Amino acid sequence: MSYCVNCGVELDASSRECPLCNTPVLNPKELNSQVWQKMAGHNTGEARTPFPEEKGQVETVKRKDFGVLLSTVILASAITCGILNFLVFADSAWSLAVIGACVLLWVLMIPVVIYTKLSAYLALLLDGAAAVIYLYMLTFLTGSSRWFWGLGLPIAVLVTAVTEALTLCIRMLPRSFLTVALYLFTAVGLLCVGLELMIGYYLAEKIALRWSAVVLTVCVILDMALITMLSRRRLRNEVRRRLHF
Structure with missing residues (x-):
């Protein structure tokens, strides 16, 4: 038992049109091209379907474009925090922690989305340098640089050296x-x-x-x-x- 999709009247099994509103009766398994032509008012004899015949494809985002986007967001975050620290919350140099974190994040992002051909050894060296810069910026918040020279810098150098050695062993x-x-x-x-x-x-x-x-x-x-x-x-x-x- 079937019903008209337009007015809901009950249809016979052999009905090709609704007896009340003349809406064509379609069998989902048999999309008759002539019926679709009649619905669209075409008499050209060309088969038509209600579905798009051309497949659309979304252009893929290039890794360099994604890197530009992330760099812009990181740069904007650093500049915004610096301006807020200078103009509004000027009690302490808290923005240095955020700026240092942004620098570290951007350096870590270089071999992933910005320049994928960068040498692994150079990338690790840059990561270590960025970590050292970040730790040094924190000395302005702590009021003392003793912990940086006595602990922060040696640990950063040690971690960088061990990572470089591990990478060398794995690659060579x-x-x-x-x-x-x-x-x-x-x-x-x-x-x-x-x-x-x-x-x-x-x-x-x-x-x-x-x-x-x-x-x-x-x-x-x-x-x-x-x-x-x-x-x-x-x-x-x-x-x-x-x-x-």
Whole structure:
């Protein structure tokens, strides 16, 4: 049982038009071109459908355009905060923290959306420099630069150096799941030891290992296990088969 889509009157199974309002009766499975021509008032004999025949396509946004947009937003945020700090909220130089964060964010964004051909080593070096600049800007808020020269700058240099070394190992040495894990655990152990030594010397002028010794021990055990798996072909293949890599 069917009904007219226009007036709702009940239709016979063989009806081609509504007996009341003369609306064509359409079978969804059979879109008769002549019926659509009659509805549109065309007698040209060309088949027409109620659906668009041409497929539209939205132009994709280029990565460089996206980078320009993000750069504009970051620059506007930095300038706006600087103006507000200078004209309205002039009690402290709080805008330096925001401006430094904007600089750091923009530098981190360079190899991703602005210049993708940038060397990985140079990108990491720029990230470290941006972090140092951000930490130095914070010294104007704390009123002292002692923590920057004694702790902030050495930690930033250490993290940058360890990251550069890890990237060098991954790119230049044999690379697989096991070798990358070996490089990563080694880097984590060395980084933790360096952090504790720097923090301890800054706070108490004492060089001692406590929590980092535990982390280093775990990393050494994992490194020894990985080296053993890498040196034994059958063991290495079995681990790869079981872990599906």
